[in-house]
Amino acid sequence: MTADGEATTFYEEVDNLKKLCDFLRSKDGPAVREAIEMDKRVYYLKGEKLVNFMVEPKKGIKWPSKLPRFSSRPEAIAVCKDLCKYQFMHRSEKRGKGDLAVSRVRDFDEAGYFTWMYEGDMTSSHLMTTALIGGFLFCTCFPIWPNFLKVFVWYMSVSLLIFIFFLITSRALLFLFVWIVGYDCWFLPNLFDESLSVADSFKPIVSFEKSPAGQLPYRIGVAVGFSSFCYWAVTQPSEFDGFVSAQGDFIKDLYAGTLLSDMAQSDKENIDKPKMQSLDDILGSLDSEDEPAEELSEEEELESMLDNLVEDEEDIDDEEE
Numbered sequence: 001m002t003a004d005g006e007a008t009t010f011y012e013e014v015d016n017l018k019k020l021c022d023f024l025r026s027k028d029g030p031a032v033r034e035a036i037e038m039d040k041r042v043y044y045l046k047g048e049k050l051v052n053f054m055v056e057p058k059k060g061i062k063w064p065s066k067l068p069r070f071s072s073r074p075e076a077i078a079v080c081k082d083l084c085k086y087q088f089m090h091r092s093e094k095r096g097k098g099d100l101a102v103s104r105v106r107d108f109d110e111a112g113y114f115t116w117m118y119e120g121d122m123t124s125s126h127l128m129t130t131a132l133i134g135g136f137l138f139c140t141c142f143p144i145w146p147n148f149l150k151v152f153v154w155y156m157s158v159s160l161l162i163f164i165f166f167l168i169t170s171r172a173l174l175f176l177f178v179w180i181v182g183y184d185c186w187f188l189p190n191l192f193d194e195s196l197s198v199a200d201s202f203k204p205i206v207s208f209e210k211s212p213a214g215q216l217p218y219r220i221g222v223a224v225g226f227s228s229f230c231y232w233a234v235t236q237p238s239e240f241d242g243f244v245s246a247q248g249d250f251i252k253d254l255y256a257g258t259l260l261s262d263m264a265q266s267d268k269e270n271i272d273k274p275k276m277q278s279l280d281d282i283l284g285s286l287d288s289e290d291e292p293a294e295e296l297s298e299e300e301e302l303e304s305m306l307d308n309l310v311e312d313e314e315d316i317d318d319e320e321e
Contacts, residue, residue: 010068011079014086018118020067020079021088025120028061029053037092037100037115044092044100048110051076081108088118158254180223184211 010016023029030053032043054076063069070076083089084106091103092115100115108114142150171187178185189207190196211219 011082016067017079017082017086017088019064021083021118022120023064023067024050024053025116025118032116035098035100035115037102042092042100042115044113044115046110047080047108047112047114050080050114051110054079077108077110084108084114089114089116091115162251162254176222176226178208179211180219180226182211182215182219184209 011020030045030049032045035042035044037044051073054070055073057063070079084091091105091108092100092113093103094113095101100113103112105112145153171191174187175185184207186207188202188205190201190203193201
């Protein structure tokens with residue numbers, strides 16, 4: 001059996017087509033572009049580029065040993081037609097930049113654009129989704145966490161905050177020292193680039209290039225200012241040491257959780273003690289009870305006397321009856 005016949009026979013099975021799609025959708029597969037189709041983000045590529053990749057992959061791309069290679073363009077086109085037939089991908093029409101629409105033409109053509117419908121192995125995606133939901137539920141139960149776990153999260157958060165602060169400061173100081181001598185040097189230059197993925201944000205580790213012309217006056221001014229600060233730190237050790245000591249106390253308060261407290265320290269210490277009235281409070285309440293009644297005017301006294309006489313007469317009449 002020829003190589004062409006072997007590949008054609010192999011890819012007639014749907015399971016083998018899935019294996020081929022897993023490779024084509026991997027990072028070693030052909031380059032794809034992002035677009036919006038039917039209000040959904042999709043990945044598409046041109047049919048010609050897909051065929052070129054299947055016949056002659058780029059240098060450095062290792063073709064899977066379990067998948068037969070394509071030796072001719074007609075063979076690759078025939079497999080691409082099967083991919084459209086089994087709805088691993090469909091043909092699309094470009095309506096604008098980054099905007100696609102499903103094409104009425106279903107046949108494969110090298111001049112057309114094709115959108116991937118096959119999403120590949122979703123096991124890792126399902127695991128990440130499960131972990132995300134579990135982490136969300138775990139965080140919402142923070143009020144009922146045990147105390148040691150709350151303390152651990154607090155220490156970890158503070159440590160991460162301090163690490164990020166020192167990382168940013170060290171990157172800035174490294175750039176400043178090297179920039180003064182005429183070069184731009186960044187440690188993790190893409191660390192805060194939001195357009196890159198997490199892995200690409202850490203590439204390259206260091207960038208080093210010559211600074212643009214015309215910055216000499218600025219470098220001299222920064223060098224003078226930094227030298228002045230160093231001179232002040234050496235000649236005024238007491239003030240600088242006080243600054244360093246204050247920063248140390250600040251970090252200690254962060255870890256101790258006393259930097260921003262919502263209750264007084266005395267209330268924290270006496271939180272388990274029963275609340276009882278002091279002697280002054282008890283004497284004050286007794287004095288308020290012993291206060292004399294309000295004095296009545298003469299008219300009010302006469303009215304009360306008449307009321308008492310009337311009540312006494314009514315009592316006497318009741319006894320005689």
